[in-house]
Amino acid sequence: MNAQDTIPAPAKPAWLDPSAKPFIRIDAVTKQFGPFTAVNNVSLDIFKGELFALLGGSGCGKTTLLRMLAGFEQPTKGRVFIDGQDMTDIPPYERPVNMMFQSYALFPHMSVEKNVGYGLKHERMTDAQRKDRVKAMLDLVQLTPLAQRKPHQLSGGQRQRVALARALARQPKLLLLDEPLGALDKKLREQTQFEIMNIQEKTGITFVVVTHDQEEAMTLATRIAVMDQGEIRQTGTPTEIYEFPRSRFVADFIGSINLCDGTVNRTGGGKAVVACEAWNAEVTVACDDALSVGSKVSVAVRPEKIAIDRHKPASGLNILAGKVMDLGYFGKDSLYRVKLQGNTLVRVNRVNERRASEGERVADWEDDVYLSFDPSAAILLRE
Amino acid sequence: MAGIAAPGAAAAGPESELPAGKGFMVWLDRKAWRDFIVAIPYVWLLFFFLLPFFIVFAMSFARSLIAIPPFEYNAQWPYIVFDNYERLFTDARYLQAYLISIFNAAVATVLCLIIGYPMALGIARARGAWRNILLLLVILPFWTSFLLRVYAWIGLLSNNSWFNRGLTSLYNTVFGVFGTINNVPMMNTNFAVVLIIVYSYLPFMILPLYANLEKLDYTLNEAAMDLGSKPWQVFKDVTLPLSVPGIIAGALLVFIPASGELVIPTLVGRADNPMIGRMINDEFGLVRDWPMASTISVALLVLLVVPIMIYNNMAMRAEGARN
Incomplete structure (x- = not known):
């Protein structure tokens, strides 16, 4: 050898x-x-x-x-x-x-x-x-x-x-x-x-x-x-x-993901602003290459990359308001299914890092919540 | 009344929760019915095999007689005679008949296996629609009378047939220098007997083999090929050993009836060297020696069929232990 x-x-x-x-x-x-x-x-x-x-x-x-x-x-x-x-x-x-x-x-x-x-x-x-x-x-x-x-x-x-x-x-x-x-x-x-x-x-x-x-x-x-x-x-x-x-x-095939179709409104500074009809919001997504305004794209966000809170975050982009429709408790994490104003369901995964009894949860059934995610957490898909 | 109450008592378990309309189904579903259905073939065997065989067995210890019925038992204790068995083992004709039967049946079984195995394998590996057509072709001869088919063979084999004349002229053209012949003697030979047994019993070899080969998992062949075996080695190492139960089943289905075959040796065989089936027939019909016919039958069963069944049972048990 x-x-x-x-x-x-x-x-x-x-x-x-x-x-x-x-x-x-x-x-x-x-x-x-x-x-x-x-x-x-x-x-x-x-x-x-x-x-x-x-x-x-x-x-x-x-x-x-x-x-x-x-x-x-x-x-x-x-x-x-x-x-x-x-x-x-x-x-x-x-x-x-x-x-x-x-x-x-x-x-x-x-x-x-x-x-x-x-x-x-x-x-x-x-x-x-x-x-x-x-x-x-x-x-x-x-x-x-x-x-x-x-x-x-x-x-x-x-x-x-x-x-x-x-x-x-x-x-x-x-x-x-x-x-x-x-x-x-x-x-x-x-x-x-x-x-x-x-x-x-x-x-x-x-x-x-x-x-x-x-x-x-x-x-x-x-x-x-x-x-x-x-x-x-x-x-x-x-x-x-x-x-x-x-x-x-x-x-869509690998893992679970939230997908939404949209149109590019503005670009610049390594970011693109996309109007997502189903989410009833303008979403800012990180994007390296040049995109022409008006092109059809999809925005995808993994459930674990979305933050969920009952209080509206003081600042930041990509804040979506909704209501908790379903809550799946798996022990180490919980899955929330949140209905946005556009009537679309978005899945959010949150690790239960704190020991909390049922009443002390981050969010509960029927709660009004705010979802937020960083522009770099979202994926811009052209196919 | 107790008899009527019993089913109700039996249904007191979970069955009692069934809706009333299902009462008939519950009655139909009772275990007794299953026992009854299982019992039918056994009762059939008892009345149509075991009982007649016992009669034959008893008759083999009687003496033949020109009377009606044509036999009698010894008048004194122990009422039975062993004359027939003595004759069976001393008269060379019987021994010869057994030997020729076993020989013909064995040759026919081996030939059926050699011809039938590739056919069964071919059918088992054929594609869906083809498979059914090929299977149908194997079974198709059964739709014609067996006797008719044997007569058709006689038509082909006899000295004046176009087939025989064709063979003769072919022989004379090729081997004419060694001397010409007038015909190819095929009728009334052991060759004809074996040929027609092979022809008649071939489906009984193919069908169990097919049933076995068709079940074999083809991925095993691919695995062997993947591990470096060429196609013939794959056959030797995988297909052949796994098809042994099918070979045993097919060989039994050919060998047992072939060894007792009556019609074929009677029609195309040698009268001076008969097979055992013809021997039994002649003793029973021509000679009217019922006890001797019975003795030959019993000997055929004990000497041939019983050892085979015991071996088969052991083989199946070994097979069962494996799966």
Whole structure:
């Protein structure tokens, strides 16, 4: 091992380095099933060591894209490159890629040990090496005591770990995970999430995860591609996707958000003033680039970035008056649904930082309240 | 009156909260009805299998007689004779008939498996609409009389048929230098028996295999392929082992009836080397030796069917323990 390998990841991630060579290049790939276009002209670069998530609702094409990386589907158009090699026409059994299936697809007639060792049958290695590798994999997922069990004798979480060990055993260049946590209950999901991240760090293998669960994507991934109707809507780090969505779709898909259509009234000083009909207000939003007066835009504000108070703030922009219609108390935070004068509901999330009994709440049902947010908290969307 | 009161008492639990109009449904839903329905096949088996078999079993210990009925039991204790069983094990004809039956049935089963497995797999992997059409094609021959189909085969195989003449001229053209033949002798051979058994019983192999293969999760094949197995290795490692229950079911459905087959060997088989079914038929009808016919039947059941059923039961139990 030379010294360079042990240097921690550079401060600047690979996707921001224009000279970095992508490990996986999906080049203008289209996949059609009869008249239906599952994946439409998608191009994507994924870098070595990334934990990349393909996020989208059902039928958005994310699984088809994953299956094209595995080799189970052939692109109708476009090419797929892995580690610089054109893999488009290579069958799945000759790709340096392994997949963890959503249903795990464990062989029911083989023991845990045999399942994990199955992929090694085709590797050029001695029996002793094979045995060692299986043992190492079982140790990695902490299943050594269950090596002789059959899959039906395992719990869901254990099966998931067998599937992971089996997919890792051949030390693939790329590991594909199809809804890896989909079948697990909530507590197990959290634990497994971190386990997967640890394993990814330990092995250094590039992971591509398909998921419909935005929370899962946000915690797991280094970068996320949000997909819709066969197209990628936005690619970015979880923070970029959450805080700087580029379209109404992405803003609405990730987390919860208050959206309002409007027209630009004035611009200047890095800010734009937008007339929002539904909110019955003029809203000031931070905006870097030039916007022409009169253009149609949407203003989006995350519920947790809005302040709520019974008293009108003495100063500041973006103050909206309304009435509390609904209050959801979750313990650590509360969700208020506030009806503005324009009859639109706005969601506000507030952390309950103070211990307060029911009568001492910031706001209660039917209270008249004032909402406010900073111009930098709002997002201006043109799509 | 107590009999009428009992259902009311039974319904005193949560059932009593049902609206009165549902009374009939409650009555229909009672557990006794379920027991009754479950009992029907057992009663059927008792009257139409177990009881007749017992009669046959009892008859195998009698002596044949030219009278009506054509048998009698020994007049003294223990009233039964073992003459028939003695004959069964000493007369080579019977042993030979068993051997030829098992041989023909085994060859036919293996051939059915070799032909039927790819067909079943093909149907199971076909797309929705195609699948139904292909399945229909497998079942379609059943819509014609079985006997008619065997006669159709006789029409093809007999020495003067266009098929036989065609084969003959083909042989003479290709192998004419080694000497010409007048026809290809196919009728009244074991070949014809096996051929027509394979033809007739093929659906019984295909259908259980299809039912099994169709249930297999195709992601398992993808997983094996993903782990580096080429298509034939995927078949060997995944599809084949997981279809063993289907193979066993299909093989039993072909082997058991084929080993006792009567019509096919009678119509196209060798008279001097009969299969066991024909032997039973001849003893019963021609010779009118009912006790001997019974003895052969009992032996067929005990020697062949019982071991197979026990093995099958064990295999199913092993299968059940796995799933």
